[in-house]
Amino acid sequence: MDLTSLSMAEIWKLYAEYYGRLRLLHPYRQLLLTAISEMNSHINLKPTSTIFDAAGGDGGLLWALQSDPALPKPRVLLIDQSPDMIARAQCEPYDGHVDCRVADIDQPHTTWFIPEPVDAVHCGHAVYASNDPCALIRRFAAVTKPNGVLVFTNPMPEPNMMAVLKEHLAVVAAAGLDVGAELAMLQTELAPLVAINDEILRHSGQLHMSDEATTLAWLEPRYWQLQNHYRTYAGNDLMVVATRTKVEV
């Protein structure tokens, strides 16, 4: 696949076609499930809660909420700039109420189709795509109820997909499954994603993959109280959990 002449918009469009394959990987599934358990432990999710999933892609969060029958099924408002991602998110089976819209996280929050402040904001693996992460996280504050929770993950500089694959294969081995067959299957299935990821990294000058100090500095203490942060996704991402103060944006 020759992707070298594609713009970022074209790359996201192509990504939509293959992105769901990431769910083959245990560390990616775990990333989504951990984001939900972090939200749950801070605001005790209920069917009446609302989660805003910013740049929610093809609905990975919906998949994770649906995958555990014990989890409540809150209302999910999902936006993404890619109509192709949104089309896929709309097809994701989910027992709760869901509203998926094409919208841009870099535009004012009033364009995000959020009728009233939400209980939780999730932004998985996407803050780095914003033009201005600090301004984005301030806009998240504008749509979150006091004491509501923000959970986001962001890639560290120079992500290493091999570490993700290794962690996945360790889980496969521990389950007594055929590691060689799994590796062969993944090499085929993930080849397009690996090529697209390489291309995204070629645009890293216009993206915000960030170290821990830079990422935490995006949280303005006026609006967010940091609750937790740790490396996840085989060390490739930082998971950040913060709760909303009462100060209005």
Ligand SMILES: C[S@@+](CC[C@H](N)C(=O)[O-])C[C@H]1O[C@@H](n2cnc3c(N)ncnc32)[C@H](O)[C@@H]1O
């Ligand atoms: C790596 S994917 C993450 C998808 C999902 N949040 C997840 O955790 O699997 C990044 C997503 O950000 C979206 N995106 C990139 N720039 C955006 C923008 N300015 N506004 C809204 N979505 C954007 C892309 O279309 C893509 O779906």
